[in-house]
Structures are given as structure tokens and as C-alpha cells.
Amino acid sequence: MNVDRITEKLNILADAAKYDVSCASSGSDRKNKDKGLGNASNGICHSYTEDGRCVSLLKILLTNHCIFDCAYCVSRKNNDIKRAAFTVQEVVDLTINFYRRNYIEGLFLSSGIFKDADYTMERLVRVAKKLRTEHNFNGYIHLKSIPGASEELMREAGLYADRLSVNLEMPTEAGLKLLAPDKNRQDMIDPMQFLKKEIIQNTEEKKLFKKAPMFAPAGQSTQVIVGATPENDQQVLQSANYFYKNFNLKRVYYSGYVPVLADQRLPALNTAVPLVRENRLYQADWLMRFYGFHVNEIVNNQNPLLDLDIDPKLSWAIRNMQVFPIDINKADLQLILRVPGIGLLSAQKIMAARKFAKLGWEQLKKIGVAVNRARYFITCNSNEFERRDLTGQNIKQFIMAQSQSKYNKNTQIQLNLF
Numbered sequence: 001m002n003v004d005r006i007t008e009k010l011n012i013l014a015d016a017a018k019y020d021v022s023c024a025s026s027g028s029d030r031k032n033k034d035k036g037l038g039n040a041s042n043g044i045c046h047s048y049t050e051d052g053r054c055v056s057l058l059k060i061l062l063t064n065h066c067i068f069d070c071a072y073c074v075s076r077k078n079n080d081i082k083r084a085a086f087t088v089q090e091v092v093d094l095t096i097n098f099y100r101r102n103y104i105e106g107l108f109l110s111s112g113i114f115k116d117a118d119y120t121m122e123r124l125v126r127v128a129k130k131l132r133t134e135h136n137f138n139g140y141i142h143l144k145s146i147p148g149a150s151e152e153l154m155r156e157a158g159l160y161a162d163r164l165s166v167n168l169e170m171p172t173e174a175g176l177k178l179l180a181p182d183k184n185r186q187d188m189i190d191p192m193q194f195l196k197k198e199i200i201q202n203t204e205e206k207k208l209f210k211k212a213p214m215f216a217p218a219g220q221s222t223q224v225i226v227g228a229t230p231e232n233d234q235q236v237l238q239s240a241n242y243f244y245k246n247f248n249l250k251r252v253y254y255s256g257y258v259p260v261l262a263d264q265r266l267p268a269l270n271t272a273v274p275l276v277r278e279n280r281l282y283q284a285d286w287l288m289r290f291y292g293f294h295v296n297e298i299v300n301n302q303n304p305l306l307d308l309d310i311d312p313k314l315s316w317a318i319r320n321m322q323v324f325p326i327d328i329n330k331a332d333l334q335l336i337l338r339v340p341g342i343g344l345l346s347a348q349k350i351m352a353a354r355k356f357a358k359l360g361w362e363q364l365k366k367i368g369v370a371v372n373r374a375r376y377f378i379t380c381n382s383n384e385f386e387r388r389d390l391t392g393q394n395i396k397q398f399i400m401a402q403s404q405s406k407y408n409k410n411t412q413i414q415l416n417l418f
Contacts, residue, residue, distance in 0.1 A: 010094070012084040013061040016075055020059075020110055020144070020167070021223060021255045057140065058098050059108040062086055062123060066112030070169070070180040072228045074260045075112045085114075088126045095127075096135055106140030106162075107131070117148035117187075125153055128160035142218075147187040151194055155215075158198055163218035163250070166191050171239045175229035179265055192247045195220045199248065219250035226281065227273030228257035228266060233306045234299040237284055241295040244288070254281040280306040287312055290344055291337045310396060314340040317377055318392030324377040329358050340399075341373030361385070372402055 063085035064075040131137040143161040170176040202215035240252040256273030287293040307315040358381035375385040
């Protein structure tokens with residue numbers, strides 16, 4: 001092995017992979033067997049970059065060669081960059097060697113497209129198959145599915161990978177046609193539909209046959225690029241909601257567009273998407289998946305953009321002050337979940353604790369409620385904080401004055417986009 005050449009490839013292809021943020025590894029439960037290597041389980045991603053992205057997986061591209069010329073992609077075929085490609089065996093060796101040194105606990109593997117979808121997907125599958133069958137590797141493997149790849153390859157990929165994902169890339173079909181006219185949205189949707197069917201079928205088989213092989217046990221996810229095209233937050237979240245409902249996705253990842261190329265169809269090079277917008281989309285996504293919010297409650301025709309100053313739950317609350325205050329000792333779970341400052345676990349603890357005694361502010365603090373926010377929206381077994389003549393705007397100003405977010409330094413508007 002030429003160590004210098006492998007190091008050069010690693011530098012090139014790891015750097016090219018940094019724009020793909022959908023590398024979380026939760027949801028798999030692949031146990032170690034036959035004294036193999038690794039053990040995939042929830043929470044194996046431990047290291048994060050300053051902007052919150054997980055880096056504990058070996059995250060690389062198989063190649064940055066690509067037959068497509070997508071305007072937003074640094075690996076587009078007409079971009080003048082240094083190209084590289086790993087062989088299948090080189091990726092396998094890197095994964096095993098990095099794992100033995102305790103640098104990683106799994107592999108996140110994506111790729112540019114060599115010749116066609118099947119040619120590229122076949123090599124991704126070979127990497128996973130070699131790791132599983134030749135090295136008995138039981139760590140986490142996330143493969144990017146190549147749009148347009150055959151169902152046979154997708155099925156084989158699901159037998160060896162913990163999670164598969166097909167990037168939608170743009171939130172809407174119109175955005176994709178604008179920036180990637182050579183790509184077909186249907187080529188992305190078909191494998192997502194196939195994976196949904198196979199995952200459901202495998203779930204049923206596991207109920208009947210204990211030793212039925214696992215198929216993508218961590219499910220499927222996707223990623224959309226935000227800010228490269230004119231879609232507002234309402235369009236982005238409606239698109240995400242559609243794919244959650246129709247394709248049983250585990251996650252939709254939102255990646256703020258990083259200007260890397262000069263193109264008249266794209267934002268100017270000095271107008272990166274504010275990181276806070278990406279953060280707000282994740283918060284809104286969380287509300288949709290775990291807190292019972294409908295997308296139209298978070299964003300709608302009157303409010304198509306998420307408030308960059310405050311989180312989406314607080315934004316909803318101050319627009320719906322007629323709902324509050326609620327009695328924390330009587331309200332049902334779904335209503336408690338809508339109170340700013342009360343998270344999912346805290347709400348469940350409140351429901352359990354109030355069976356034994358009425359809760360006051362001290363008890364709520366011990367449970368984990370952010371009283372500095374919740375105090376404006378609830379009553380409890382106390383007369384403290386009982387002033388109720390504040391408007392939503394007053395509350396917003398008070399909470400903002402008390403809060404210091406790490407995202408405040410990056411709240412500038414993305415200028416001169418389109």
C-alpha cells in the first residue's frame with residue numbers, strides 16, 4: 001500500500017464528503033457476533049464539530065469523479081478540482097485500521113457517480129459486503145444510495161448496511177431542474193419507495209422468523225440543501241412532511257448551502273446561509289416528529305419563514321396566546337408539550353409526578369423545566385409569576401433579553417440571493 005497516495009486520497013475525499021450532513025447513526029441494533037469487530041448501537045456518534053455535525057464515523061466519498069454537472073456541487077464534472085478515487089479494498093482497509101485504533105465506530109460512505117448509477121452502487125455494496133463477510137465487521141455502516149440504481153443492488157445494500165439514504169438534494173422538483181437539469185426527481189423517489197416496501201416487509205418477516213436477515217435496521221433518511229434555491233421555510237418543511245408521511249423516513253437532514261462555486265443560478269460566493277436558519281429547521285422538524293405539531297402550525301401562508309430570533313415552539317406560542325395560560329397540574333400531555341421551556345422528557349415526568357402531589361415552581365425546576373420561559377404560559381401550585389397582562393411581543397422581548405444563543409453571531413440575512 002502506498003501510504004502517501006492513500007493519505008492524499010483520504011484528504012481529498014474526506015474533504016469532499018463534508019457537505020453531506022446526514023451521517024447520524026441512531027436506530028440500529030446490530031449486535032457483535034462470532035467475536036467480530038464492532039457493535040453498532042444507538043448513540044455511537046460521540047464527536048461533533050463546532051457547528052454540531054457528527055464526525056465519529058469514517059466519512060468519505062468513494063470518488064469525487066462525477067458524470068453530472070450539478071451547479072451546487074463541488075464535485076461537478078466541470079469544476080476544476082483535484083480528483084481521486086478509492087478502490088473497494090482501500091476503503092475496507094481504512095475502515096478496519098481506523099476502527100482498530102479506536103478512531104471511529106463505523107463508516108459513512110457516499111460517492112460521485114463514475115459511469116452510471118449501477119456501476120457506482122455496485123462498488124459501494126462491495127465495500128459493505130467485504131466488511132461484513134470477510135472481516136466480520138459489526139460496526140455501523142451508512143451507505144448513500146445512488147439514484148437510478150437497480151432494485152437488486154438496493155436490496156443487497158440493505159442486507160449489509162444499517163442505514164441507506166437517497167439525497168433529494170433540492171426541496172422541490174423545480175429547484176432540482178434549475179440547478180441539476182440532468183437529474184430526474186423520479187430516480188430519487190423510486191429507490192425511496194422500494195426501501196420503504198422492503199423495510200416494512202422485513203419487519204413482518206422478523207415477526208414470523210426470528211433468524212430472518214436484517215434489512216437496513218436503522219431505516220432510511222434523506223438530505224435537502226437549503227438556500228441554494230428560492231424555497232422558503234414553509235416549502236422546505238412541507239416537502240419534509242410529505243416524505244415523512246409517504247416514505248417512512250427516519251430523518252430529513254437540512255444542509256445550509258455553502259457557496260463554493262460562482263454560477264449565476266446560485267447565491268453569491270459571500271452569502272452563506274445563516275447557520276441559525278439550519279438550526280431552526282431542525283427544531284421545527286423535531287416539533288413535527290415528536291411534539292404533535294402540524295407543519296401548518298409552524299409555518300403557513302401568513303408566516304412562511306421561521307423566526308430567526310426565537311425557536312419555533314416559542315414563536316407558535318406567542319402567536320397563539322389565547323391557548324395560555326394552562327394549569328400544569330390539569331392539562332393533558334399534548335398541551336403541556338406545546339409549552340415553551342418544557343421538553344418531551346420533562347412533560348412525561350410532569351404527568352407522572354402530579355399523580356402524587358400538585359407541582360409548584362421548585363418541583364418543575366427539579367424536573368428540568370426551563371422556568372424562565374414556561375412561567376409566561378403556565379400556572380402551577382404557586383402564586384409567584386402570576387402577572388398575565390403581557391402580550392406575545394412583550395414576552396418575546398423579555399425572553400430574548402434573558403437568552404444568549406450561540407447562533408446569535410450568525411443571524412445575518414443571506415443577501416442578494418435571487
